Amino acid sequence: MDNPAPRPTRKNALVRVATFALIVLPIVIMANLAIWAAFNQPHDAEAWTGEIVGFSYSPYQRGQDPTKGIHPTRDQIASDLKLLSGSVQAIRTYSVIRGLEDIPDLAASDGLSVAVGAWIDTDKVRNDQEIANLIKLAPKRNVVRVLVGNEALLRNDLPVEELIAYIRTVKKSVWKPVSTAEPPHIWLKNPELVSAVDYIGVQILPYWEGIPVNQAVDAVFDRLDELHRKYPDKPIVITEVGWPSRGKIIPRKPYPGIPEAELSSEAVPSLVNQATFMREFLNRAKDADLTYYVMEAFDQPWKASEEGAAGSYWGIYNADRQPKFPMKGSISEAPQWRMWASIAAGLALVFAVAFMMIRQHVKTAGVVIFTIVTQVAASALAWAGLSVTGLYLSSVDTVVWTFLFAAQGLLLIVLLAEAIEFVEVIWTRHGERHFAPFEPTEGYPENKVSIHVPIHNEPPEMVRDTLIALSKLDYPNFEVLVLDNNTVDPAVWQPVRETCAQLGSRFRFFHLENWPGFKAGALNYGLKMTAEDADIIAVIDSDYQVEPNWLRTMVPYFAKEDIGFVQSPQDYRDRHESTFKNMCYWEYAGFFHIGMVQRNYFNAVIQHGTMTLVRKSALQKVGAWAEWCICEDAELGIKLYREGYDSVYINHSFGRGITPDTLAGYIGQRFRWAYGAVQIVKHHWRSLAPWARKGGLTSAQRYYFLAGWLPWFADGLALLFTITSIGLSIFALSQPKMVQLPVAAFLIPTIGSFVFKFVRSLWLYAVRVKDCSFIESLGAGVAALGLTHTVAKAMLNGMVTSGKPFFRTPKCEDKPPLAAALIQVREEAVMLTALWGLSLAFLLNENFADSLSRLWVAVLLVQSVPYAAAVLLSFINVMPSLFNRKKDATEGALSPAE
Known part of the structure; x- marks a missing residue:
């Protein structure tokens, strides 16, 4: 064994820790935070300081869902309208049943005008109820316009003739302006629908068209111009316009009026893009004196099942009634990034300092590399966590994300363990435990070695070569026990028995039939049959051909009484x-x-169970080979360590088998x-x-x-x-x-x-x-x-x-x-x-x-x-x-x- 490499003195260790803590760590952490900052640069956009003309308003909150019959209370609606009254002139609704018919009266108390909408779909009974309530509400003073249906033709819920019939029914009883809400292409290809309404209620949502956000407001006005050109005498009200803060990226699509070469990016839902779109649109809409309803006041988590991933995130306010972004000043995609970055840096700092204190044998370069890896790993986990903030997760989503986070955490632990091995191998002060084969100058060790060769249905020619190699060992005091474990065909095991007989008395053959315990069972039988004066057990596989000096150069390590086993590589x-x-x-x-x-x-x-030597007394002390385990060799090593035995690993090949x-x-x-x-x-x-x-x-x-x-x-x-x-x-x-x-x-x-x-x-x-x-x-x-x-x-x-x-x-x-x-x-x-x-x-x-x-x-x-x-x-x-x-x-x- 080589002399141990000198460990750092306590004083040197303290100096190293202080240097690392004062110089290296701050540099690495600052670099990490700088990367976070680079990916979270605030975005500047034109400010909006005025009052919004109108919001599309759906009053559902977290856990509420009209498709499941879970509706908001009157008090919740009143609270919403009071919150909105300071920033908007009017609201637009989608239904007038199930408590939503109270909205006009509640809005009036807060000075809000209302565009009242009736929901129209395939349910004719519900349609009749919606129309009846709409007619009752239309005369109210703060009701400024009426909408019969919302994208009913887009969904193919009914033919255009039926929708026109509903509109005419309402117009017979209502003197307020009446229309329906549809996207531009529906209006362009249905002039008869235009003739039936008092104004065009158009939904212009460039996101769904795949229009990049930097061209989206232009696309809104292009759509308006197209409608004005075709229907110059018909007033137009934008019944929905907006951009989602989360959801699926919409691929690039051709769009009338924009050359395909200019479609340079995708429709990306994000908080920055939502804020940028809204600020630009509101300013241009004010200059153009448009009537519009922003899509929408509050995030609606329930819409995910109806409209996809983006459906929940169109609100200017989130589902908890908090504004999602400011209308002036810079905009940050993830305002909480500093907190997440700090948590990541702090967690990585703990790992790095602990590693340096425990692994003082690792050189400074290795510690720096490990520190960088921990910062990257912790930041990756934090980034994944940040990506979930603000999501409205269903119970299934929660289960999936919980699994994903737990799995990520475990995988990052594995990554850190592999990083530790990596830096220890590359940047370790070597020499503390390095063993080489003994080179005796004279004589042989006195220990008798019992070599056990477990076999099962092995080719007899291969086993014969293994035994012949053992017979040439340059060691006087050994025996060989060939343990045939449950080989059924005599033509396979009998030639091996004959080879043992030819090689002399020190080779003994045992044929075990119906023997339990697999390889471990055979080895335990061999332990019982071992010569009394043998104090070392050697095990090799049936295909290994050993070198003559194997025992002579390995056995001397057992002179140290606490050595439990000596191992060389396969x-x-x-x-x-x-x-x-x-x-x-x-x-x-x-x-x-x-x-x-x-x-x-x-x-x-x-x-590992070949090319290994074990002290017989230690093997007996720990209960021999474990027959319950299919890796009895690795299990034995743990038992020997538990009993306080030492080990020797010599990275030198003394025997070679067959892959x-x-x-x-x-x-x-x-x-x-x-x-x-x-x-x-x-x-x-x-x-x-x-x-x-x-x-x-x-x-x-x-x-x-x-x-x-x-x-x-x-x-x-x-x-x-x-x-x-x-x-x-x-x-x-x-x-x-x-x-x-x-x-x-x-x-x-x-x-x-x-x-x-x-x-x-x-x-x-x-x-x-x-x-x-x-x-x-x-x-x-x-x-x-x-x-x-x-x-x-x-x-x-x-x-x-x-x-x-x-x-x-x-x-x-x-x-x-x-x-x-x-x-x-x-x-x-x-x-x-x-x-x-x-x-x-x-x-x-x-x-x-x-x-x-x-x-x-x-x-x-x-x-x-x-x-x-x-x-x-x-x-x-x-x-x-x-x-x-x-x-x-x-x-x-x-x-x-x-």
Whole structure:
């Protein structure tokens, strides 16, 4: 063991902390706040200081909904009108039943004029009731005009002839001006309707036309000019005009009078755009002496189910009766951004300072990088939170957003854990725990080693090579126990028994039939059969060919009495056989050369069940191998740590096995590892919990075991995220006007996380996996991504079950045919098809031609990357056999007939 690198003295540590707190932290925090400020620049627009001519007024408040029979009280309406009376001359209503018939009288007491409207739709009974009440209310002094219906023709609720009949019925009894409210194109193509009314009540809402806000007011006046030109003698009243503060971006659309080249942006609903539109319109409307009703006085949350995401946000006041923006001065899209930015910066500050205090071995550059990552992560979460403020969430929305925020929080914790590993690997003062193989100058250690080789249905030729390599060990005092676990076919296990007999008395063979406990059960049997004088148990897999110096250079570490186990990495000898195996090889290498080396500095390595040596007395003390767990090796390591034993990890290959021949084997192996990790966490939770004070594990061991498995838990969470995005996408495509895609909740957990992990992986491989080329590190990344769905399933399965069967990693299997290539990744192929299909559907759907929808497509495509990697890996796996079959078929076709 190397001498430990000197730790910073207390004085130096205090100086470092002070320097960091006084110089680095303020710079990073100020940079973060500057970015927040840059994205939240106040917007200047022409001020409006006059009185508004009119508001469209719907009196419904939070939790009220006319479609569900929940209506406002008379007192609530009176309170609304009193609030509006200081800023508006008149209001316009939509219905005169269910308590809304009281509005004219209540408005009169506040000096407000009223344009009374009757709702007309397909319900003729209701229509008659509305018309009757409208006729009764029209004579009131403050009623200045009457509206029969609102966009009834636009909704195709009735033919124009029926609407005209209703209008004529009202005109027979009412001397006030009578009309209906429709958008411009309805009036332009129905001159008979124009003839039937006293004035044109026109709804001009450029947002729905996809007109950019900077051209929207011009579009309003263009529409008015068009109507004046066609109907020069008919008065025009704008019955609705406005812009929503939230909702779906409307894609660019051609518009009469505006060249398509000038449609430079989209109709974006936002608070700044709403305020900008309203200020400009009000000033121009005053100059033009227009009669208008702003759409609308108060936000109406219930309209989301009728008009889509934007329907709730047309109000000048929000649903709580608070003004949404000032009519003069600068306008901010998110006035609360300073609070959210401060919370993000403060939360990140706590993490950064804690990291620096605990990880004093990390160099200053690493601390700065971690501080930047924490600021970005906290700001991302705060930004997602800010995006929800002001939304009127239904119960379903609340459940969805609660899940999304909880998932984002957990994913950001994983991101921070990976950032910690990243900065520790790159910017750590190394040398505190570094082990190398012993090089004895004379003699051998006295310890007797019992080598256990568990096998199950393994190719006898492969096992024979493993045993022959063991027979050549440069170590005098060892025995080999071959533990055949439930192999049924005698033709498979009997040749192995014969090989043991040929190799001499130190090789003993045990055939176990109907033996419980899988691999752990066989190893526990071997522990009972171990020679009495053996004090070290070694375990290797059936495919491993060890080097002669393995025991001679590893056993000396057991001279230190508290050493519980000595571990060296798994390695493989067949990576040159195919591209698939090469990718798998380097994917494995990342764990052993990066993660295990880093964990070794904190005495927290994961024990794996091959190339491992365990002190027999320690193994017996902790209860031997766990037969309830399919990862009995990693579980044993935790038990040994709990009992206070130390470990040694030597990053040197002493034996090499065989990588799985098929993707199915590779996937199955990773499923077992991931499922076993969940079993271990559930079983040892009281010892692994960060707040645990008992259980024998150090804080570093608890952290590294949990942090090491967190990315796998994150894969399970990412699968839920992907399923959620698929569900939201299907719903959005089926109801394009009803859904506002929650892009803010997905950008960082998907695109941001993917980019960070991609850069992190390549950087770590370049630093720690020295013999791996850039192309090979990319291949390793593809292999790891291809396992994402498998790991996710294993983690989610492990959370709800506890008895998955042991999965043996297949060895030396034939390559599968092309059909099998798809079958072994059929779930991934289905997910890939779904994500790509939905992406294409969004790209082809004109309702989603906006920039926000394009970002959503990017989210879907990034989510598809692991599934594409799995399918690609499957085809890479079968390509050699596929080409060989084609070659054989060609040669067979060319050979002469017999």
